[in-house]
Amino acid sequence: MDRAAETALARQLLSGTTGAFDRFVQHFRSKIFNYSWLMCGQREDAEEVAQETLLRVFERFAELRDPERVRPWVFRIAKNACLTKRRRSLFAPSANEEISLDSLMPARNGEGGAMKLEIADWSHVPEDQAMRSQMQREMRRAIGELPEIYRAVILLRDVEELTTGETAQILDVTEDVVKTRLHRARLAVRKDLDARLRGVLVEAK
Amino acid sequence: MSASGQCREVFALLSQYLDVELPPDACGAIEEHIKDCPPCIEFTESLKKTIALCRQYSPGEIPPELNEQSRAELERAYRRMLASR
Numbered sequence: 001m002d003r004a005a006e007t008a009l010a011r012q013l014l015s016g017t018t019g020a021f022d023r024f025v026q027h028f029r030s031k032i033f034n035y036s037w038l039m040c041g042q043r044e045d046a047e048e049v050a051q052e053t054l055l056r057v058f059e060r061f062a063e064l065r066d067p068e069r070v071r072p073w074v075f076r077i078a079k080n081a082c083l084t085k086r087r088r089s090l091f092a093p094s095a096n097e098e099i100s101l102d103s104l105m106p107a108r109n110g111e112g113g114a115m116k117l118e119i120a121d122w123s124h125v126p127e128d129q130a131m132r133s134q135m136q137r138e139m140r141r142a143i144g145e146l147p148e149i150y151r152a153v154i155l156l157r158d159v160e161e162l163t164t165g166e167t168a169q170i171l172d173v174t175e176d177v178v179k180t181r182l183h184r185a186r187l188a189v190r191k192d193l194d195a196r197l198r199g200v201l202v203e204a205k
Numbered sequence: 206m207s208a209s210g211q212c213r214e215v216f217a218l219l220s221q222y223l224d225v226e227l228p229p230d231a232c233g234a235i236e237e238h239i240k241d242c243p244p245c246i247e248f249t250e251s252l253k254k255t256i257a258l259c260r261q262y263s264p265g266e267i268p269p270e271l272n273e274q275s276r277a278e279l280e281r282a283y284r285r286m287l288a289s290r
């Protein structure tokens with residue numbers, strides 16, 4: 001369901017259209033469940049976060065001024081539900097270690113015009129055809145292994161395709177912080193996939 | 206600036222460049238550098254594909270079925286919200 005369809009659904013929900021409630025629950029419950037699972041790390045927590053988020057969403061739905069903003073609005077509530085869940089959990093949130101840009105730069109061989117990067121051959125990686133399940137699993141693992149602050153940004157910006165401004169509002173950070181974290185998150189996923197493509201680490205894991 | 210210094214600058218701004226979030230002059234400078242720099246071309250392609258994979262990635266885990274009690278809890282909140290408008 002794209003953003004326009006979500007907007008239409010939000011309007012139907014507000015006007016009490018038959019069936020809108022169930023369609024809304026089905027669509028957003030799955031989205032929140034997946035986001036929360038990757039953010040909290042536990043399937044059981046994700047299920048509870050999805051329920052708590054939807055409950056808040058319905059309680060406060062009349063406060064949604066602009067139905068076009070329904071996706072970022074729901075995700076902001078989900079993010080807060082996730083935080084509350086983690087504070088109550090036995091496991092303290094993982095340290096939000098920063099990733100340095102230098103650690104993500106590929107190594108280089110040679111000088112001047114003959115200089116080569118030590119990276120995989122990406123030309124055969126499918127870009128626009130349906131991702132094979134193998135690649136889906138690799139993506140899930142690569143994103144799941146990112147430090148939390150980067151994971152949140154890449155999930156909202158690239159997976160949910162929210163704007164920089166929307167993501168900044170959800171996470172209570174500036175747009176510049178979103179841009180910096182997004183870049184490092186993508187570079188880290190790139191580096192991870194690159195190692196997989198070259199067959200490095202495959203035996204180690 | 207040395208060639209690799211420029212490469213480093215491109216490397217630092219690549220996401221903003223690909224997301225068209227840079228001012229036109231910075232964007233032009235990066236374009237100018239990349240077109241003559243094979244390592245930057247190669248790296249940019251790999252990052253572009255990474256971004257495409259992220260956009261295509263749909264976390265397809267299916268949540269456990271919503272039980273009757275949880276659904277009723279949500280529907281009550283929905284009905285209350287509608288009634289109070």
Ligand SMILES: [Zn+2]
Pocket residue numbers: 208211212215238239242244245
């Ligand atoms: Zn270069």
